[in-house]
Amino acid sequence: IPSPRLVVGNWKMHGLREQSTRLARAVAEGAQALPDDVRLVLCPPFTQLASVHGIINAAGPAAPLCLGAQDCHTTSSGPHTGDISADMLSDLGVQYVILGHSERRQAHGETDALIRRKVEAAEAAGLIPVVCIGETMEERLEGRTTTVLATQVEGSLTDDFSGVLAYEPVWAIGSGSVPPIDELERTLSLLHGLLQSRLKMDDIHVPILYGGSVTPAQAPTIFSIGSLGGVLVGSASLEAKSFLRIAESA
Numbered sequence: 001i002p003s004p005r006l007v008v009g010n011w012k013m014h015g016l017r018e019q020s021t022r023l024a025r026a027v028a029e030g031a032q033a034l035p036d037d038v039r040l041v042l043c044p045p046f047t048q049l050a051s052v053h054g055i056i057n058a059a060g061p062a063a064p065l066c067l068g069a070q071d072c073h074t075t076s077s078g079p080h081t082g083d084i085s086a087d088m089l090s091d092l093g094v095q096y097v098i099l100g101h102s103e104r105r106q107a108h109g110e111t112d113a114l115i116r117r118k119v120e121a122a123e124a125a126g127l128i129p130v131v132c133i134g135e136t137m138e139e140r141l142e143g144r145t146t147t148v149l150a151t152q153v154e155g156s157l158t159d160d161f162s163g164v165l166a167y168e169p170v171w172a173i174g175s176g177s178v179p180p181i182d183e184l185e186r187t188l189s190l191l192h193g194l195l196q197s198r199l200k201m202d203d204i205h206v207p208i209l210y211g212g213s214v215t216p217a218q219a220p221t222i223f224s225i226g227s228l229g230g231v232l233v234g235s236a237s238l239e240a241k242s243f244l245r246i247a248e249s250a
């Protein structure tokens with residue numbers, strides 16, 4: 001079993017100051033009771049990174065808490081109005097950055113090539129990229145899942161990628177549906193194989209997360225897959241109790 005298992009909370013575009021600090025405080029308090037081999041990564045919107053960082057800091061270095069962001073630019077600074085660079089995130093105490101989420105691929109037209117440049121920028125800034133890949137329902141029904149995942153692994157990762165890969169079937173996100181567990185197991189071993197052939201290193205340490213409608217009720221079954229590196233949680237991460245219950249199953 002890869003250790004520690006990551007439980008990443010993607011808050012998306014949710015949370016004003018009060019709600020975000022309340023949520024982060026409640027997670028930090030509950031995190032003290034978690035087993036040693038679990039690490040929580042809180043990914044608030046950019047505007048709440050500094051305040052959540054303060055709460056994580058106050059919890060102390062022994063707390064299994066890290067700060068993550070939801071995107072970064074491909075360059076470290078420059079004339080890019082409205083963008084945020086990986087260096088800026090790192091400077092703020094951010095350790096992880098989610099890249100290539102399906103919502104950014106769809107709503108912002110992010111391509112594998114662009115995501116790869118963001119991965120390079122994140123790595124150069126010392127951040128750990130969490131790269132999201134996954135097939136749509138249409139691609140799944142057409143039997144193209146393997147091809148789609150292979151293309152995304154090929155295009156969006158760097159040759160010496162040592163971040164985190166998140167398998168998020170687009171149809172599972174926010175839908176309440178999770179792939180059947182035997183199918184998920186097969187997809188994970190497919191991804192391990194794709195990483196082996198894609199990356200130009202002998203020693204590959206890339207945890208693979210599952211994301212898409214992970215709830216406290218589903219979590220024990222999902223975590224029963226031994227090779228799973230953790231989960232990426234959307235809606236259920238907006239409530240401290242449910243996020244912590246998911247982490248308890250890790």
Ligand code: PEP
Binds near residue numbers: 168174213214233234
């Ligand atoms: C996500 O969007 O990354 C996600 C996993 O969302 P949810 O858990 O709400 O399906």
